[in-house]
Amino acid sequence: MADNSKDDLLQLVKRISAFLTVKMANLFTITFQKLDLFSVGALAGLAVAIIFTWKIFPNAPQRRQPKRQPARASSSGVNVQAAAAESSGASASSEDLRAQDVIDDFFQPVKPTLAQIVRQKLCEGRKVTCRILGVVLEETSPEELQLKATVKSSVLEVLLEITKFCDLYLMERVLDDESEKRVLLALGEAGILASGGLIKDKVLFCSTEIGRTSFVRQLEPDWHIDSNSEITSQLARFIKYQLHISPSRPERLASNVFCSTSLEHFFGCV
Template sequence: MDLIRDIINQLYERVLSFIQTSSPATLQLSGILGLALALIGYFQLRGGNAVPPARPPTLSRPERSQQTQSQPSSSKPESSISTVQNIRVTRDSPIARTVQSRLQGVRRVTISCPNVILQPGQILETAALHPEAAEIVKEMCYMRLEVYLISMVSDDIGEALISGALESEGVSSASTQFAEGMVPSHRVLFCSTLEGKVAIVRQLEPDLHVDSLDSTVEGLQRFIPALWQVVQSGNDTSVGSNAYKEGGATAANVQRGPSLSAFFGLQ
């Protein structure tokens, strides 16, 4: 404080001496400057004794995790809006219970339609389905399994006949959108050669493949976990007997049966 007073006194003496020796024009400007200096000194003098105002306390913002925890438990989590397609439907019917029990742990199935879903015969003017096989495929779809239907055809006419038969029986839909108990149209596949069918199945990597041809089973036996082969009448048709042997060793992942329904004990 004493230092500030000394500075103000020195300034005052200098200003006073300047006023006494200066011309009137200079005094007008000097008077303004002097008044400003006096005011500055006065406020500095008062400011030295003043107590600085207390700083208001700052409230820390709660962390994001705390805000999340403080939300009421009644709010719906995002997981509750999950897609319906990931939920398996429980249907109370003999065939539904059998299919669900037999296919526990299976997520993806590929089926070769000829002689499995489609009745034997040349696809020239019409394509007929096995009713029991069609119902089994529907139950697979109700379980939300990824079901792919594969057919080997020689032209567009055969493709159209098979697609029409599957849609008319309610096995597949004409849309790529999900439909209850139906195979979407983009999972109904066609090929023109046996090699093409084997390549499709290997690319899809199903848990189970169902076919009727020895050559297809032979080509897939080393790559697919489980293979079911529907054999023609007159062969060994007991379910569980092996269809293919490689190097004299029985293929444990291959089962045979007279029809698709036989694998579920429905025949």
């Protein structure tokens, strides 16, 4: 019985090796320069699956050795041989399916984390400037800020992730000091101004749109996020990448300007 179990295990390993040879050949045709986060994740998943497979091998069910039947008439011998061939074919088919299941598990797509998506989308940019109205807040005009300031709950996760590895600056035009205080209070209550993340000194206010444009040019960010198409167009010559936020999803204003209906939508969070 031990010999039969080893034979079964050997056959399964051979089938898995055949499948892996094809899969690995496809994977390693990609050059290391072009490997992205998804490829690295796939390789990591492959390594984990291999370890898992070796762990389950000792539990492979052993086939019970059929009892020897006494020699009978030739017709009976033919029936026994046919039954043995059918059993052998069924066993091989079952092993093929089991090997295919293991291979399929190896190459299940690995879903990237939000941190990986943010870094990939921002092309590893280290400094980001972002308008507040219409992007971080529900309000879309300075006049509305004179009444209230409401942080969009859907944008929180993305914004906090950006602050983990980017030097983030928020900026907005306000009509009075009370509006400024209202915005800072809303950001603080939402946890955006938490320790280790965005600090109060990096939330900038001005009284004109020209002032906001000047902020961006002085900071020289890798990315600027805005909902004003005129400012986005003006900055296209000076900023490496921009994200234009608009509910209508307009056409791209320049080759280095991306468009999205919201910040969270750009990072696939909705």
